Amino acid sequence: MAKRDGYHHGDLRAALIRAALDAVEAGGPDAVSLRDLALKLGVSTAAPYRHFPDRRALLAQVAAIGFSDLAAAYARAQAQAPDAAAALRETARAYLNLAFGRPGLFRLMFASDIVDGGAPASLLEPAAAAWEGLFRAVGATTPEADPAAVKRRAITGWSTLHGFITLVQGGRLKGFMTEPLTEAELLEAVLDKTLHEV
Amino acid sequence: MAKRDGYHHGDLRAALIRAALDAVEAGGPDAVSLRDLALKLGVSTAAPYRHFPDRRALLAQVAAIGFSDLAAAYARAQAQAPDAAAALRETARAYLNLAFGRPGLFRLMFASDIVDGGAPASLLEPAAAAWEGLFRAVGATTPEADPAAVKRRAITGWSTLHGFITLVQGGRLKGFMTEPLTEAELLEAVLDKTLHEV
DNA sequence: TCTCCAATGTGAGCGTCACTTACATTGCGA
């Protein structure tokens, strides 16, 4: 667990973010305890506060990583797609991949209490970049549309995807995703609806 | 603050649920502290554990109230609507009304950690009743469709609504719900998409 | 090269939380 040699750690800030990311991916935001991270890094429980004013600030940095990864995944998906429609579909899949592949991180990214009362620029910028990626993909499928219409389509589509993920991960669809309606089928239906022109 | 006279409270269980509901509506699930409730009810901090095995069990009862209220609101909406399409629209509005009118309770109802590891029947039954109300409204608009198709439509529509609510309440749409795209406009667009045939 | 200081880490402690345990009180049915 990353012991250090001398009195000073070397790069405690980066180590904290990395350890917090691990913990979030393993058990979601609630699984992150500053005391625990400090212990694992071989440092006193007060040390983290030299680098982050409070727990939320650390988690905000972790969430920022999530948004950066998401924006990168969007860019990758769009670069590889043959046309605008495929690019949009692959962008949506990138969102689903993050949500179902790294659910703990995803939950943190949309935990409202992280952003309550003003988020730092280091979180807002990657989040905005991810949003731009989505907006770009939607806009490319209808280049003539005015920005408000594109926004409307992007937000409603995003809502469908995001809501489905939230309901599934919250266990609210447990009894309903059964034969003859499997989760995979449902996911395709949601994707269709997401990509459907409004 | 419901002081009591003798050694026994009288109906501590009901008083706890009521006080917890108040706290949830005021500040969301995180605002509920068993110590706090006990103090306000003039009872020792150990007393609540005579009625609920743990904090989650109490919150589950509060969430159940939310689902009961939602199911009742659905029934009311559908009874007053002139036709099936209007009934579906009013059902969706009832969901939005709960979400935006009682956001703390809504957040609790969909807080996954309440239901993690098995929810009690007292929570699952009202939740299922609410789901039935939604299913009924969707089914009535296309009586000939097979149940799987109705389910699919209900879940995708529910996802759109739920996702939009989640994103708005998480503050993720802050920068985007501006002129010329207000929140009210967006809400109508989401409703249209929700009610749109897939 | 030396010196000092700002950055970084420590140890102890505060207040809150959920939850437990051993014991006290009391209403109610036999």
Place this chain on the structure above:
DNA sequence: TCGCAATGTAAGTGACGCTCACATTGGAGA
């Protein structure tokens, strides 16, 4: 009326976020 099960209490445990006074140190300026 009596005894017990239901319901309450007091005190305590361990984890948590966070603070404060103090210790250590690397590196910039003399």
